Each structure stands twice: as C-alpha cells, then as structure tokens.
Amino acid sequence: MRVTVVGGGHGCYAAAAEMAEKGHNVRLWRRDKQALESLSDAGAITLVDHRGRREVPLERITASLAEAVDDAELVIIPLPATTHQSLSVELAPLWQSGQVVYLPPGTFGSYLFMKTMREAGNEANVSFAETGTLPYLARKHGDREVVVSAYATRLPTGVFPSRNSDRALAVLRKAYPSIEPVEDALSGALMNAGPIIHPPLILMNAGPLEYFPSWDIHNEGTQPAIRRVTDALDAERIALREALGYVAPHFPLADHYSAGGDEWMYGNAAHEKLTDSGDWREKIELEQHRYMLEDTRLGLSLMVSLGRWLGLATPVAEGLMVLGSAVTGRDFYAEGRTLESMGLNSLDLAGFSGLLREGI
Structure with missing residues (x-):
C-alpha cells in the first residue's frame, strides 16, 4: 500500500518506520529542511524498540507536500492538533478521491480538514479518520532515530463522513490491525486521552x-x-x-x-x-x-x-x-x-x- 506520513515528530518517525517494516511503500514529508537533509542522506530511520535497534529504509523522503500526497492510498498525520489549521490549508487542494487520512489523535480535526478542503473548492471524496491516541509511546533521539517504548494494541477509530466507514476502515486495518470501529469521527475525538x-x-x-x-x-x-x-x-x-x-x-x-x-x-x-x-x-x-x-x-x-x-x-x-x-x-x-x-x-x-x- 502507498502510505504517506506527514510530519517530523516522534509519532511521525515511528509511523514511517513501522509502515515500512510492514512492507508498505512509505513517503515521509517534513518541513524542517535541515533535519530532512540528515534523514535524506541516510535514506532510513533508526528504529529502537523491544526487538532491538535497526535501520528501516523509506521509499521517499521529501519536502514537497504535493509529491508526498499524490496518489497515496493512506495519509497518516501523527502531528499535534496545533498544526491542523495551517496544514489543512496547505493540503486542501491536494486531496484526491478515495484517499484515507488518519489523525492519531485528532481533536475533531477530521471536520476541520474536510471543511478547509471544501472551502478551497476541492470536492474530492476523502475519508478523514481519527482515534484516541498516537499508536506509539515514542520519543525521537536525534534527527533520524526514534525509540518506541510501546505499540498500541487497541485503536478506537471513527470516520468522517461515517458513510465511508467500511472502506476507510478496511484501508486503515492494512496499516493498523488493532483498529476498532466506533460510531463516527466525533466519537473518535472523544476517545482522545x-x-x-x-x-x-x-x-x-x-x-x-x-x-x-x-x-x-x-x-x-x-x-x-x-x-x-x-x-x-x-x-x-x-x-x-x-x-x-x-x-x-x-x-x-x-x-x-x-x-x-x-x-x-x-x-x-x-x-x-x-x-x-x-x-x-x-x-x-x-x-x-x-x-x-x-x-x-x-x-x-x-x-x-x-x-x-x-x-x-x-x-x-x-x-x-x-x-x-x-x-x-x-x-x-x-x-x-x-x-x-x-x-x-x-x-x-x-x-x-x-x-x-x-x-x-
């Protein structure tokens, strides 16, 4: 599956490394060009968890949102909700029908992302989903190393609009089998720990x-x-x-x-x-x-x-x-x-x- 991870935070590096280890084609976007250069030179994230320390190669590391998002089946945005307003504006014209966007967690950001997309004139049929926590207890150690202390075993997840739930959850489960469906995106937002x-x-x-x-x-x-x-x-x-x-x-x-x-x-x-x-x-x-x-x-x-x-x-x-x-x-x-x-x-x-x- 073509998976894009948006951001350079703790959860972003953990998500990119896990998705790549699961065999997905992973692109990582981050805004910090200096940090991105260090990661690009290596072409991989150093992942440390209960299985030890290892290098996890990524398909593409880019500073271009358009390049990162184009034709992605799943876009994971494990960033703080404080980034949602500006990021939703940048992404609004880029979304494509059929894409699933995951906000772990979202603080009802699913509504904000779709509202901004519609205000930009983009009528694509996109599914925005959110859950109650990051799928990882993780901390970065340097520009390209992340330590994961624990992986989520249950991820209660709601989809906006909920009429898209079946298809969106099927895509999400390819990345996170631990997903458990809840009624809708607001229900998912009210799981936020x-x-x-x-x-x-x-x-x-x-x-x-x-x-x-x-x-x-x-x-x-x-x-x-x-x-x-x-x-x-x-x-x-x-x-x-x-x-x-x-x-x-x-x-x-x-x-x-x-x-x-x-x-x-x-x-x-x-x-x-x-x-x-x-x-x-x-x-x-x-x-x-x-x-x-x-x-x-x-x-x-x-x-x-x-x-x-x-x-x-x-x-x-x-x-x-x-x-x-x-x-x-x-x-x-x-x-x-x-x-x-x-x-x-x-x-x-x-x-x-x-x-x-x-x-x-």
Whole structure:
C-alpha cells in the first residue's frame, strides 16, 4: 500500500518506520529542511524498540507536500492538533478521491480538514479518520532515530463522513490491525486521552515543572490527588459520550494505570513501560508546550463547548481550561476548537448527526 506520513515528530518517525517494516511503500514529508537533509542522506530511520535497534529504509523522503500526497492510498498525520489549521490549508487542494487520512489523535480535526478542503473548492471524496491516541509511546533521539517504548494494541477509530466507514476502515486495518470501529469521527475525538491525562498533570505539577531542570509528570508527578482529578475529568468525557448516544467501551483512562482489568489502548501495564523508559523526564515550558496549547486549549475547549451545547456541566474540564488560561495569559475558550469556532453550535442533535454521517 502507498502510505504517506506527514510530519517530523516522534509519532511521525515511528509511523514511517513501522509502515515500512510492514512492507508498505512509505513517503515521509517534513518541513524542517535541515533535519530532512540528515534523514535524506541516510535514506532510513533508526528504529529502537523491544526487538532491538535497526535501520528501516523509506521509499521517499521529501519536502514537497504535493509529491508526498499524490496518489497515496493512506495519509497518516501523527502531528499535534496545533498544526491542523495551517496544514489543512496547505493540503486542501491536494486531496484526491478515495484517499484515507488518519489523525492519531485528532481533536475533531477530521471536520476541520474536510471543511478547509471544501472551502478551497476541492470536492474530492476523502475519508478523514481519527482515534484516541498516537499508536506509539515514542520519543525521537536525534534527527533520524526514534525509540518506541510501546505499540498500541487497541485503536478506537471513527470516520468522517461515517458513510465511508467500511472502506476507510478496511484501508486503515492494512496499516493498523488493532483498529476498532466506533460510531463516527466525533466519537473518535472523544476517545482522545491527551486532554484527560495531560492537563491535570501539567497544571497540578506546575511548581516542580518550573523549578526543576527536568521533571517526569508520569512518574513522580502522578500522585493519588492528581489521579482523582484525572478520574473526575474522564467521567465528564464519558458523560459527554453517553449524552451524544455513543456506547461502551469508552476506554476509561483508569485502565491505562491498571495492571489488570480491561485492556487499554496500549495494553496492560503501559504506564510502567512509559515511566521505565525515562524518555518522559523532560523540561516542559508551560506557556508553549503542546500539553498546554493542544490538550488544555484545544482538547478541553472542545469538551466544554460540547457540554454547553448539550446542557451538561463539565466543571473539571472548564476549571482546568480556565487555569491554563491564567497560567499562559490567554483565553483558551476564545482560541479553542469549540463548536462556535467551527460554526457548528447552531445545529441541533439531529443536524449534527446528519453532518457526521454525510459530511460536508
């Protein structure tokens, strides 16, 4: 299968390496020309995981989006949602009918990408899909090396428009057999673990994050008081899903921390794999880190706006979003990915359901 990976982040390198090892013809695009030159010279990504260290050749490494996307069957965009607005504009005229685009995770970016495509006058029949997490716990070590601590074992995935689900999921399963279908793209967006796990961790660890040169929010930063807030926030996410008519499994985040019970997206004991790696001991700049600008600003604002639209209170999500605004001096709701900002707040539930099914 012809697979394109868009971006040069941790998940992008992991996706490119995994897809190539699975026998797909992989193209990788990234914007950073200096980093791209180092990768192009080698023609391969160095992958380190439970199977050891090895070189994984890629078919093509390019700085041209048009070259990367042309004739691709599957386009994977494992980038933060903060990149979606500008990237969707660049990609809007390039999409071709039949293509499947995967946003792992998406924060309802599937709607944004299709809306921008239509506004550019592109009427191609493209399927945009999103899931609840990156398929990898991964960190880059240098310009062309990526270390993968764990691979996702369950990827709840929804498609926009959902009428394309059967074909899109068939394509996606060639890349990720661990995909599990959910109702639609909004259901997939409300599986996103980032806005549940990261805002409590960074805001309730703000003191040590600013004081120490590095701090592991997933290790010493994950304490019982913070986990109780995370559970309360996750309960609000699940309540939103149920109010929208989405059914279980809801993938409660508590399963991520449990060594037994229901398997979460990365399997049992995934939290221990993450902390044991040491790769998440880092310096987090609160005013600019993606945990703040992506998960707190975009992810929580989406939850809060859905709650307001449904008449369902989300006090923990709203409180954390307001705290993030105070820490950064910005208005996260005004800047957020809300129903208002996407022009969807005037729809009723039936109209929203029709949009999710039929697309734009």
